Amino acid sequence: MGSGAAAGARSGAAAAPRSGAAALPHPRLRPGVLRYHGYRLTVPRPRLEVPVGAVTLVLGFGTPVRVSGPGQETTTLVSLIGGLTTLPAVGEHLGAAAGMEILVTPWAAFRLLGVEQHALARRCTDPGSLPGGERWLRLAEALEELPGWRARFALLDRALSAWLDAGPAWSPRVEYAWRLLERSGGRVPVRRLAEEVGWSERQVQSRFREQIGLAPKAAARIVRLQRAVRLLTSGLSQAETAALCGFYDQAHLSGEFRAMTGRTPGAFTAARAAGDTGDTGGGEHVGDRLGGAVTSLLL
Numbered sequence: 439m440g441s442g443a444a445a446g447a448r449s450g451a452a453a454a455p456r457s458g459a460a461a462l463p464h465p466r467l468r469p470g471v472l473r474y475h476g477y478r479l480t481v482p483r484p485r486l487e488v489p490v491g492a493v494t495l496v497l498g499f500g501t502p503v504r505v506s507g508p509g510q511e512t513t514t515l516v517s518l519i520g521g522l523t524t525l526p527a528v529g530e531h532l533g534a535a536a537g538m539e540i541l542v543t544p545w546a547a548f549r550l551l552g553v554e555q556h557a558l559a560r561r562c563t564d565p566g567s568l569p570g571g572e573r574w575l576r577l578a579e580a581l582e583e584l585p586g587w588r589a590r591f592a593l594l595d596r597a598l599s600a601w602l603d604a605g606p607a608w609s610p611r612v613e614y615a616w617r618l619l620e621r622s623g624g625r626v627p628v629r630r631l632a633e634e635v636g637w638s639e640r641q642v643q644s645r646f647r648e649q650i651g652l653a654p655k656a657a658a659r660i661v662r663l664q665r666a667v668r669l670l671t672s673g674l675s676q677a678e679t680a681a682l683c684g685f686y687d688q689a690h691l692s693g694e695f696r697a698m699t700g701r702t703p704g705a706f707t708a709a710r711a712a713g714d715t716g717d718t719g720g721g722e723h724v725g726d727r728l729g730g731a732v733t734s735l736l737l
Contacts, residue, residue, distance in 0.1 A: 459587035464595040470546025471598055473728055475539040476587045482531035486735040487520075488667065488699045489660045490728055491620065493547035493558065493651075494520035495565065497578035498537035505529045505562045508700070513562040517578050519551070521558030522651040524659050526700040528737065538581055538590060540598075541728050545613050548649040549605035550598065555651030573601075611635040612649045615642065616657070624662030625684045628654045663698050666691060667732040670707050679703075701735075709735055 458477040462468070472492055496503065498516040505520070506512040507527035514532070522544055548555050553568055565574035577597055581590045615631045631654055632639045646654050662683050669679045680691040695703045710732075727733045 473541040478536040484530040484737040492541045495540040499582040501535035519563045523560045544650045545608040556647045559651035623665045624658035
């Protein structure tokens with residue numbers, strides 16, 4: 439659904455043997471805006487995308503991408519927004535393609551996009567269909583006209599800063615609860631989240647639906663899956679991973695892994711190893727869209 443990182447276009451970008459660039463947003467946009475990728479693909483390749491704790495915005499330069507997966511209709515769009523989901527998806531560009539991909543936290547996406555996140559969860563959405571969505575289409579056109587990745591990253595910094603400033607405020611309690619889930623590897627129960635932020639469990643559920651897109655338990659599944667994928671791909675056994683991530687046993691890990699990635703742990707790690715083309719030199723796998731996370735499997 440996105441790109442691979444390639445030769446860096448500015449400080450903070452990682453070099454990689456693909457046509458494109460990856461960079462961190464300006465510090466004033468972080469930690470809400472996580473990562474930029476610019477991509478230019480001459481031979482597109484299908485990619486399995488596994489659930490991650492980020493909302494994906496793709497601003498394409500003319501060639502559509504087709505996204506399919508269990509529990510959702512096949513979608514073909516030039517630009518798209520992928521909300522949080524607990525299900526895998528396969529993305530494939532329909533021909534040579536170029537564009538920009540932006541990864542943002544769900545609570546920042548709430549402010550940036552100006553819509554409740556449950557409306558975007560578990561699906562791909564045309565940004566032009568959102569209220570005020572024509573600004574995203576104009577931004578895609580402006581990005582395409584610029585001569586290089588550095589200028590495109592600078593334009594993203596300016597546009598996203600202005601739109602974040604103008605968007606609805608997110609709740610610091612939601613952000614805190616999300617970070618608590620991340621730090622715990624998805625093992626904090628809803629009751630404790632409520633106690634930590636000073637809300638009732640019902641309020642936590644409601645605010646997560648609004649500003650995260652999924653219920654706390656579903657969001658915790660994504661965080662726990664990501665920890666499990668990182669451990670497995672680093673060489674830990676399934677038994678060790680199940681114990682460290684809080685699964686009942688190895689069978690529980692395998693069932694959850696298959697439900698959320700479409701593959702068993704063994705099949706996923708084997709396919710990942712077989713298709714491994716190395717990393718960017720900055721500790722990131724060239725197929726992954728978000729530093730520190732295992733997001734993708736080239737098919």
